[in-house]
Amino acid sequence: MDRLIDNPYLPYVMTVERITQEAPGVKTLRLRFKNPEEAENFQFRAGQFAEYSAFGEGECTFCIASPPTRKGYVECTFRQAGRVTSGLSRLEEGQEMGFRGPFGNTFPIEEWKGKNLLFVAGGIALPPMRCVIWNVLDRRKEFGNVTIIYGAKSVADLVYKDELKEWDERPDVQLYTTVDPGGETPDWKGKVGFTPAVLEQVAPSAENTVAIVCGPPVMIKFSFPVLEKLGFRDDAIFTTLENRMKCGIGKCGRCNVGKLYVCKDGPVFTKAQLNGLPPEY
Amino acid sequence: MKNYQIKHSDLDGWLEKIIAAGRRVIAPVTEEGHTDFRPIHSPAEVAADDQVQTIQSAKQAAFPKAETLFSYRKEGTAVSLDQPAPESYLQTVVWRARPCDAAGFTPLSAIFNWDYKDNLYNARLARTTLVAFSCQQADAYCFCTSVGGGPGEKKGCDILVTKLPSGKALVEVCTEKGEALAALAPGLFSEANAVADDSPLFAEKQSALAQLPARFSKEDIRRHLAEAFDSPVWREQSERCLGCGACAFVCPTCACFDIQEDPHGSHGRRIRCWDSCAFALFTQHTSGHNPRPSQATRWRQRILHKFSYMPERLDATGCTGCGRCSRACPVDMNLLEHLTSIAQK
Numbered sequence: 162m163d164r165l166i167d168n169p170y171l172p173y174v175m176t177v178e179r180i181t182q183e184a185p186g187v188k189t190l191r192l193r194f195k196n197p198e199e200a201e202n203f204q205f206r207a208g209q210f211a212e213y214s215a216f217g218e219g220e221c222t223f224c225i226a227s228p229p230t231r232k233g234y235v236e237c238t239f240r241q242a243g244r245v246t247s248g249l250s251r252l253e254e255g256q257e258m259g260f261r262g263p264f265g266n267t268f269p270i271e272e273w274k275g276k277n278l279l280f281v282a283g284g285i286a287l288p289p290m291r292c293v294i295w296n297v298l299d300r301r302k303e304f305g306n307v308t309i310i311y312g313a314k315s316v317a318d319l320v321y322k323d324e325l326k327e328w329d330e331r332p333d334v335q336l337y338t339t340v341d342p343g344g345e346t347p348d349w350k351g352k353v354g355f356t357p358a359v360l361e362q363v364a365p366s367a368e369n370t371v372a373i374v375c376g377p378p379v380m381i382k383f384s385f386p387v388l389e390k391l392g393f394r395d396d397a398i399f400t401t402l403e404n405r406m407k408c409g410i411g412k413c414g415r416c417n418v419g420k421l422y423v424c425k426d427g428p429v430f431t432k433a434q435l436n437g438l439p440p441e442y
Numbered sequence: 443m444k445n446y447q448i449k450h451s452d453l454d455g456w457l458e459k460i461i462a463a464g465r466r467v468i469a470p471v472t473e474e475g476h477t478d479f480r481p482i483h484s485p486a487e488v489a490a491d492d493q494v495q496t497i498q499s500a501k502q503a504a505f506p507k508a509e510t511l512f513s514y515r516k517e518g519t520a521v522s523l524d525q526p527a528p529e530s531y532l533q534t535v536v537w538r539a540r541p542c543d544a545a546g547f548t549p550l551s552a553i554f555n556w557d558y559k560d561n562l563y564n565a566r567l568a569r570t571t572l573v574a575f576s577c578q579q580a581d582a583y584c585f586c587t588s589v590g591g592g593p594g595e596k597k598g599c600d601i602l603v604t605k606l607p608s609g610k611a612l613v614e615v616c617t618e619k620g621e622a623l624a625a626l627a628p629g630l631f632s633e634a635n636a637v638a639d640d641s642p643l644f645a646e647k648q649s650a651l652a653q654l655p656a657r658f659s660k661e662d663i664r665r666h667l668a669e670a671f672d673s674p675v676w677r678e679q680s681e682r683c684l685g686c687g688a689c690a691f692v693c694p695t696c697a698c699f700d701i702q703e704d705p706h707g708s709h710g711r712r713i714r715c716w717d718s719c720a721f722a723l724f725t726q727h728t729s730g731h732n733p734r735p736s737q738a739t740r741w742r743q744r745i746l747h748k749f750s751y752m753p754e755r756l757d758a759t760g761c762t763g764c765g766r767c768s769r770a771c772p773v774d775m776n777l778l779e780h781l782t783s784i785a786q787k
């Protein structure tokens with residue numbers, strides 16, 4: 162279709178290429194651009210998000226979970242929770258849906274070259290991190306140690322199970338998976354305990370290290386003091402904010418935290434930046 | 443741009459020519475005691491009281507209450523999209539807007555263009571011509587002069603008309619869109635009626651305007667707000683706010699919107715419609731967590747956004763002092779009083 166005016170609300174039409182059931186209620190969709198020319202021109206960077214839509218249901222905001230180093234498709238992982246995510250969950254392979262993006266800022270991966278990376282993720286928040294992790298692993302030589310601490314409620318709730326296995330088997334990645342007490346299965350080989358507690362136990366060195374923390378607000382709240390104790394400086398701790406968004410482009414007025422727009426100035430913030438913001442997230 | 447003098451009685455004739463030229467005209471119309479902008483087809487429909495403030499602002503000309511972002515059609519697994527052609531937006535004249543209506547388009551345009559360009563808004567604004575009339579009366583809610591405007595201010599106007607006591611009207615043409623409107627009545631806007639820049643009519647204009655001394659300055663407000671995030675003032679002031687959102691809907695600068703689906707089986711539209719930061723659901727996450735959980739935090743957002751964040755981020759103030767929010771509020775939240783008390787803290 163001709164773009165008569167450059168309409169920032171007009172989504173790309175995408176074909177659902179592959180659906181992965183990650184965990185109960187959690188799916189990953191792999192999307193391909195219907196128009197190859199759009200696929201060719203599409204570029205994004207790790208940390209950016211997009212608006213995904215099921216026509217007839219509406220739009221929903223998630224990060225782009227696939228890395229920019231893998232061309233030709235984008236992936237999103239989401240939990241079915243409302244009207245739009247239910248609509249997206251009902252889609253079948255081959256069906257078409259909408260995608261608008263990329264929006265927002267990015268993780269400053271280029272500045273992390275030569276540094277050790279510590280990823281701390283909880284629950285459904287692995288997706289924004291997965292994009293960075295694969296981006297880093299696809300350029301493995303440029304970075305120092307890679308440590309991943311990932312926690313979920315139960316074994317069933319862990320997402321990207323195949324990839325966790327792959328990371329676990331790699332000698333150049335330190336992976337710690339944990340489930341909340343009571344969420345383990347008889348054959349569970351990982352840790353049991355809340356993510357911040359496991360972080361404290363693993364106690365990664367803060368030396369030349371950047372920490373990337375994504376997860377539910379409580380997990381972030383309890384992980385920050387642990388990192389501080391380990392010696393991480395506030396400008397070496399990165400996280401993403403998940404305020405409600407609609408437009409993604411700084412217009413609709415609902416995502417701001419003080420004077421900053423999560424959709425434009427975020428979603429990636431350092432802890433040092435958050436310290437200067439009112440608690441509107 | 444040129445200025446002209448015509449007779450009060452010629453204004454209707456000019457409006458007739460504008461209507462005859464096929465422009466969509468919206469103007470204040472009084473129905474059951476309420477005056478609001480409505481499409482009109484003859485000058486007789488325009489409200490007789492030419493000082494009355496409409497309930498809603500003129501922003502609807504470029505930012506309608508609800509508008510189509512695009513439409514979709516599903517066939518089997520495939521989807522096709524279609525979007526409104528800019529030509530489908532009618533050439534619109536807003537007749538007898540107020541200077542505070544016109545001033546509202548500066549902050550609106552800033553929001554819609556500060557980073558990404560919102561070309562739906564831009565296309566509608568490009569097809570909108572604002573004919574504002576200077577105010578000869580102000581009421582207890584007006585405070586345009588405290589936020590950089592004034593009852594005879596031209597900023598944002600395509601044409602500003604001031605009715606003078608002598609029976610003349612001074613017509614100040616401010617833009618090319620304004621010129622095109624004047625050109626529809628060449629008999630009125632002729633060389634013979636042109637007004638020189640040093641004409642005494644401008645002094646006459648000044649004396650015809652409403653007298654409205656400034657109560658504070660927007661710089662004062664901004665300075666006070668810099669330290670006010672944790673102030674008890676938000677709770678105190680918002681105690682009676684119902685969170686109904688009327689203040690945002692009538693405001694010439696409020697641009698917050700929601701994106702919604704309008705499905706009809708296999709086809710439908712995605713629309714955007716006005717929204718308000720006063721609503722509890724505005725910021726609520728799917729998890730139920732709400733970063734602005736109380737009316738006090740939402741009132742704070744309204745004031746800080748307009749008088750602190752927008753000036754800082756967009757170099758624009760989100761208020762023209764039109765007083766509409768206060769007139770529309772069911773519980774008489776008076777913005778002028780609230781701002782005055784903030785400026786005096």
Ligand code: SF4
Nearest residue numbers: 693761762764765767
């Ligand atoms: S905030 Fe109130 S007074 Fe200011 S422009 Fe909006 S409606 Fe008018």
Ligand code: SF4
Nearest residue numbers: 683684686687689771
């Ligand atoms: S109109 Fe009045 S009651 Fe309604 S949200 Fe605005 S300030 Fe509150």
Ligand code: FES
Nearest residue numbers: 409413414416424
């Ligand atoms: S999502 Fe609309 S302003 Fe940020």
